[in-house]
Amino acid sequence: MxxxxxxxxxxxxxxxxxxxxxxxxxxxxxxxxxxxxxxxxxxxxxxxxxxxxxxxxxxxxxxxxxxxxxxxxxxxSFQAWSPLKPAVWVGLENYEEILTDEVFWQALWNTLYVIGSAPIGIAMALGLALLVNSDIRGRNVYRTLIFLSYPLMTVAVAIIWRWMFDERVGLINYAARALNLTDTPIQFLNSFTWALPSVIAANIWQMLGFYMIILLTGLQNIPGNLYEAAEIDGANAFRRFLRITAPLLKPSIFLCFVIGMLNSVTSFDLIYVMTGGGPGRATEILVTYIYKLGFVQTRFDYAAAVTIVFFVLLIVIAWAANRLSGGNAGAVDQD
Missing domain, CATH: 1.20.5 (Single alpha-helices involved in coiled-coils or other helix-helix interfaces)
Incomplete structure (x- = not known):
């Protein structure tokens, strides 16, 4: 124990x-x-x-x-100032002047017109991207040729298209007369009707290759088994594009639109070399008008007010484009 x-x-x-x-x-x-x-x-x-x-x-x-x-x-923008006199606070006077400035409203309309042309270039680039993404012979050569327009300097592009649109020796007028489309040369860059569309055509041509590369990258990132499954289910090419390609390309299309919008409203050098904003105010956009206000008329105060309005316009357009692109840009429609 x-x-x-x-x-x-x-x-x-x-x-x-x-x-x-x-x-x-x-x-x-x-x-x-x-x-x-x-x-x-x-x-x-x-x-x-x-x-x-x-x-x-x-x-x-x-x-x-x-x-x-x-x-x-x-x-x-809230001051009256020039290099030869001191600044004086004037409040909203510069913005009030904008409301009655006919040149500003003409430049604003032309700017919106140029921005509205961006989807045309994107649609053309999408068609080219679909073409060079298919099994065609020499597609790498076509991709290179289409992209060559983008690395060119904008001033060089403007000079090339000034020659193309020339009424005397321009290639476009020569082709139009050879095809009996017109008897007299068309003064594209000196016409109130044709000047702005001509500038837009040059801008689209320069950006076409860039849009195509972005959209081509988006197309190549779409899984191939989605197309195979849709084809087995009996979907034709149009429905495959509508239900698979278009929804999955929304981010790429939105990126192209934002870049195209910014390029369109800031293409000062293209317009300045091709038309200088003329004839009259036919090709005047906000960025060229701001330049003339500041460096030709030395109205830096009023140019600052127009710049702020221009900046707000860009924010509104970018926000609207973002809303229109939708929150589910990468989702595939399951219907």
């Missing part, structure tokens, strides 16, 4: 002297977990600092050449 009691007592002492397995695991795991958490936090901090170091030059350039000029334009 004493041996039994002593053994029980000894067992009790042993149990009280040694920690349990769970307590020992927690005691050993806590420092390791704390060390790992501290290491991960330091690693994330270093990564964040490295990312900001790489972003800093671009953000600095964006701040100096985008944000600060826009802020200065906003302040200047």
């Amino acid at each position: 004493p041996n039994a009691r002593s053994s029980v007592s000894c067992g009790g002492r042993e149990g009280s002297a040694q920690p349990r397995g769970d307590d020992m695991t927690i005691a050993l795991a806590e420092p390791a977990g704390i060390r790992r958490g501290s290491f991960m936090a330091k690693k994330k901090t270093r990564q964040a600092v490295l990312i900001w170091c790489f972003l800093a030059p671009s953000l600095l350039i964006f701040l100096l050449y985008r944000i600060l000029p826009l802020g200065w334009n906003l302040v200047l």
